[in-house]
Amino acid sequence: MAETPSVGRLQLGCEGFEVSVQGLGCMGMSYGYGPPKPDEEMISLIRHAVISKGVTFLDTSEVYGPFTNEVLVGKAIKGIRDKVQIATKFGCRFVEGKPQLRGDPAYVRAACEESLKRLDVDCIDLYYQHRVDTKVPIEVTIGEMKKLVEEGKIKYIGLSEASASTIRRAHAIHPITAVQLEWSLWSRDAEEEIIPTCRELGIGIVPYSPLGRGFLSSGGKLLESLTDSDYRKTVPRFEAKNLEKNNVAFERISDIASKKGCSPGQLALSWVHHQGNDVSPIPGTTKVKNLEENIGALSVKLTHEEMKEIENVLSTCGIFGDRCCDDHKEFLWPNSETPPLSSWKGLK
Template identity: 50%
Template structure:
């Protein structure tokens, strides 16, 4: 059993589980039974924070997670999200009050529950004042439909404005050895305000495990096929980072992925990464990283092996970056 950490006032297991890949984004939805078994094993190991969203698999991921926790709701800290909208023209963000409340009711129905523990604004709508969105979230707390509110991929000033309306419990943003943009102003702002940090893709969308050596290995429809860092020319350069991590990991008797995840885990007692998997085997490997203690010398060696400036390629292609951040 792993220990616990605090996201603001919310206590959760020291590592969470990202559930998106069980239904969408990475390859095909191929084994719901194993996905459910992975959720159950996570709870046995002390992984209590389960993360989903209304757009993952067009609502199917929430239904799957709801099925998995139906007989063990009291063991789970359930997080879901609203705010990303898929249209014929592409992806956009929406945050008007009526939409926030509509999405909450729809998620509660799909999940089969009467309240959401942590409800995130998935992306910030540039056309709606953040005060309106967070006013709606405050009303949902008052109504008992959600316990805590969070925000994802937001800038420091936006976080401050949201927090002034209703406490922000957690910021969910990408943070890993190859995505370190939150480390300056955003991280400092969160710590000043007592906001927990929930890093998504702490394994670089699986790349830092060494599992992906060619984009051609990825299934058709896998979102990574369209990400610049996985393009063949960039991927070849980024493999040097993985090889350096592997060498360090071998000295400790762990995997490159465990070392990369332990680095995120070591960034503070207010940090709860949510590596995603739909397989018990990889869940257990990830949980092992939560128990791996790193010295200051270890952390320095890891950061030398994987310097941020060595990463080739942007996080997202330009069209996606407009909604999801750079």
């Protein structure tokens, strides 16, 4: 396993927002991946990441919990607020078990105020629209977020799972600092249009699930440890028939990693880091040893030939199953176009 290096810094976007080269996704501490973990353990993990390792870019959302993850992060950063960059999100809540999206101005403002209270901070560093509300023109949503910037309640604006055209429309209203998207060795669709658009506009890229929701670290055996409440049990790629096929690619990745003297997860995460100096992935974990392993990916150096070899494994073996369950597909790009601004007459 590669040794743990110190985590460097990079700039997201064109407005001077500086974050750690690798961030920390906090969702799984409270939500999505089985029962919530003990607060005291997660607070200790976050503080270790920030203080001891320099991983200062922390990612959360109002929907994680819901709400409890922001409270957890707020507790963890007490006394070290000046050392961290807090990214949180609005616009996706569950009503009777079904996701509901809101991007209207009243909701944008109310959600921001609530997140500020839960995080117990005066200002949010990076505020994302978690999922695009296709009922509201993106210009209207970003217009309200722009007001929040002007009022000092947020510093920078981000989008998550937005299409290229939506990103362009949003950026025309106010500079978009970062776009969060799923990007890993087994989720590469964004490379065709979204990532080039971000780079054309000078927008930073924040890959979530850079380890394929844990698959690229553990392979098929991951399923053995998942509880019934784990979201991944609803994801087609983790269905038994697909997992067996996907495991062929994992074994090939493991062979390459063994030759490099690193873990499969480190190899996969290193591949993401090698995509450019405008990319800050946010792998999540609830264990210190996994945090250390993820940071160790920064010391795994890949040549151009090795990058191609790794990519060829996935293209040759194939990836089987969709990246999300059917209920969520409509909330992911490219299904995220909003109506034209001229059609907006407010909520009825």
